[in-house]
Amino acid sequence: MMFKVVDRPLRMDELHEVVCTPSDGAVLTFSGVVRDHSGDTETSHLIYEAYVSMAERKMAELAESAWERWNVGDIAILHRVGRLEIGEISILLSVASPHRDEAFAACRYLIDRLKEEVPIWKKEVGPAGDFWVEGPGSPSEPMP
């Protein structure tokens, strides 16, 4: 288990050894990378910001709910903050599992929920200026 927000470059393979045990037949790793556009807008780089303590706690809670739904093994999530250039990895999410189907299902669930519930923000910076990317929010949560 590892749920961390870090301010350093991420390596594609660094979670494999964290999650893989002898009883696993699959390790699925999702990596989110910085792309050079958003819709029709050119992006030069991104700035990520997090409420670190709550983000790490929410990641752990999401893993708990994945374990309740699927028979998967260990789960680890790393999210990078600070300035990221095009092509760099912003998030790594690894799910180990005895069988692959459940790893795919859990991984999809985790990345979708993570983007809705974990307090991490992304600012896109480009020739047209910079702005915080706001998703639809989480309609299940009360608004003040």
Add this chain to the structure above:
Amino acid sequence: MITIEVMFFAGAREAVGTQRLEVPLSDGATIAGLIGHLTDQYPAFARVAATAQTAVNEEYASASYLLEDGDEVAVIPPVSGGMR
């Protein structure tokens, strides 16, 4: 009187101009009362507050949440979500 520690992130931080504030409020104040107080003091915050959620001591909390002395409130603009 109670004192609330408020943290601002992303667009909320930029609207208020600081990451953290200590806000004195009357006993019995709610999240809604805190947001109203901040909106009065920081007009630029109103637009952000309209779509933001709040968390108290790292758990999402509703507008009617009754604040206690020393609570740590975070103003959480919509997270990046979106594009899949």
